[in-house]
Amino acid sequence: MRPTRPARRGAVVVAALAVTAALPAALPAAAVVDEPVTLSAPGAAVGLSPIGTHETGVFDESAAEIVAFHARSQRVFTVNADAGAVDVLDVSDPTSPTKVAAFVAEGAVSGDGSVVPAGASANSLSVREDGLGVVAVQSPVKTDDGWLVFFDATATAPVPLGAVRVGALPDMVSLSADGRWAVVANEGEPAEDFSVDPEGSVGVVALPRTVAVPAQDAVRIADFHAFEAEGALPEGVRVFGPILDEERRVSTNLEPEYVTVSGATAYVSLQEANAIAVVDLPSATVTRLLPLGWKDHGADGAGLDPSDRDGRIDIRTVEGLRGLYMPDTVEAFTSRGTTYLVTANEGDAREWGDYVEGARVGALGRNGLPPVCVDSPLAGLTGNADLGRLNVTLEDGLRADGSCYENLYSFGARSFAIWTTDGELVFDSGDQLEQITAQAVPGAFNSTHSATNLEGRSDDKGPEPEGLTIGEVRGRTYAFVGFERVGGVVVYDVTVPSRASFVTYVNNRDFSVSVEDDGVASLGAAGDLGPEGLTFVPQHRSPSGSPLLVVGSEVSGTTTLFEVTSLTGPSVDRRPGGGTR
Structure with a gap:
């Protein structure tokens, strides 16, 4: 594996950060906790505060995962894997998101003649500006081909318009900015007993201009067959473990995880392979595989806390220890005419x-x-x-x-990183994410998501950055990164990618509540547990007139709306009883 260059760290020194709220001492009565944990850099330009939550009341069953916002209908759509559905939330009042419908894919008729059966699972969704919604649905037998199911997001009670067949285990679907393409990561995981291992692939679907279902022949599959030949696989792309079919060892081993689209190109994370696939959409071809290399945990500013048994917070460098980036979410953004990729380096x-x-x-x-x-x-x-x-x-x-x-x-690298579209590292947050959470929640540093503890995840992937989204506020570009385990969202200014800097960290969680210990009845009091999907709502599309961040948390089963406030001038407190602050 090729080593990456040393991390270029932001200008903010973590030790200089200011704690603006400590751990809450009392049990709150709702999923928006009384005192969210907040840690901000001096002079932070934006703030983040939870203002409204929808609770499913379902614990640790993925009842709120991926989220999408549709401006025209002022709705949030949340994948509820527990119910096998998509919950439709009215967020016209973002302080009080209300479930108004549920979309179920079962019964949708596909262009290949198949019908989505009972037991099929919704994994991801996206909604086009005109209301064309698309849900990635896996087969009850996950090694069989799945579907993209389409619906009208503006309908009072959305129902399936129809479907197209795609590859095995469609795990994430993304739309191009111009609405021409739906791109789906067909993860192609093996059966649990490894008796079957389907190919991983990327489905590219040409979409109609109206709110309608594309024909089956609009689906093309970008595969990895070109990398099967000897010497064709770039060094550093991890293909390993048992292989059922030697002739397809690369195609069955690579498991696409997440898709971002920039222009006519899609960038797809191959998490376990520690790489990114580059897909040309017009030709539906994987043109490149970009190995991401590793982080040197022996380098200054790139340490970690590796033990859950030392009884203390000890973030340190370790010579000879390396972290494989293994990104989950990948997002593209443009700075000064150049496209960059941002990754949440979760690991798997x-x-x-x-x-x-x-x-x-x-x-x-x-x-x-x-x-x-x-x-x-x-x-x-x-x-x-x-x-x-x-x-x-x-x-x-x-x-x-x-x-x-x-x-x-x-x-994983316990960080988020910014790359060129050629796979060169521009910025890595080093050990800042652990440094930030150590200051913000010292009594629950590297806690798990289902229980409150100290260092429960230090032996694994730390705070576990998983989901992220990009948004612009007053001409500055920000990355919002969710921590799956300890929880919360960290915000970085990435306007100049090589000088990305920490802004604020907010965690809508009450650590005095431990659901595994206190019981499911305490779920609402605990706040958000296990943030999974994030989406940014710009000011001009927001129902409140302020930018919003929508976060789906799979363990607590909550969908929470955060207000993104500019701290350069007065803003309106839109919570009940709020005023100008």
Whole structure:
């Protein structure tokens, strides 16, 4: 793997950040907690505050995942995987989002003659400006081909207009800005017992100009067959683990995760492969695979807290430890005429059948696993208070003869990063995300999402940045990044990509409530748990007249609207009883 360049860090020194709200002490009565945790940089230009929430009351069943906003109908559409539906929320009053309908894909007739059956799952959705909505739906047998199901977002109670068949496990769908294309990441995960492993692919669908269903022949599949030939796969694109079909080893191994579209090009994250696929939409062709390399956790400003058993916050550098970027969400934006990609570097391991990619460092050298090399700087760090509890991949870092691990590679980089469209690193947040959450929630640093604890995720992926979106406020461009585990959203100014800087962090969570310990009845009091999908609503489309951020949280089953306020002048407090502040 090629190493990435050292991280260029923002101008804000994390130690200088100001805590503007501490952990709340009392139980709030609703999912918008009484005192959201807030940490801001001195002179922050924007603020973020939760103003309204819709609660499903369903805990840890993915009842609120991916979200989309439609300006004309003033609605938010939220994927409710637990119900196998899309919840339709009226947000004309963003302080009081109200469910008005539910869209169910079951029964939709596809252009290939198939019908979406009961048990099919909605995974993602997107809505075009004119109201054409599209939902990515996986088959009840996830290794079978799935569908894109279309609906009219402006209808009082949306029903399926029809569907087209796409690849196996359509996991995420995105629309081009001009509305011409729907692009779907067909993840193609294996069966749980690894008896079947379908190809991963990217579906490219030419859309009609009206709110209507495209024909089946409008679907074309961009595959990875061109990278099967010897030498065709770029070095650093991870293809590994058991292979059922050697002739299709690359195509079945690559699992597209997330899609962003810029012009006539789509960029698709290949999370486990630690790469991004570049897709030309007019020809529906994967033109390039961009390996993302690794972060050096031994470099200054790029450390981590690797142990959940040392009883303290200890963010430090570790020579010989590397983090594979493994992005989940990828978004494109333009700065001064140049397109950049932003990634949330979550990390993920492959575990299918009897195959398990990861192991704790403390397990190396036992049960047939190679040990850490005795001449590695990591050799003396295998105790639980050091690296012993950290999960690392078994597929990278081995000495050429396979006898021992010279370097160790953890899952994800605990950061967000900005790249050129050629895959060159422009900015990485280093260890800032852990530094920020350590200051904001010192008693629940690296907590899990379903329970409140200290360092529950330090041995894995830390705060676990997963979802992100990009928005513009008063001529500045901001990245909003959600933390799946400890929760909350961090905001960075990315107007000048190489000098991205921290602005604020807000967590609509009450850490005095631990749902696993206090019971599901405490769910509403806990606030937002496990943010998954984020979407930005610009000021000119917002029902409130202020920019909004919509966040779906899969563990708490909540969809929360945040007001993005400019701190350069007075703004209106739109909460009940609010005034000018």
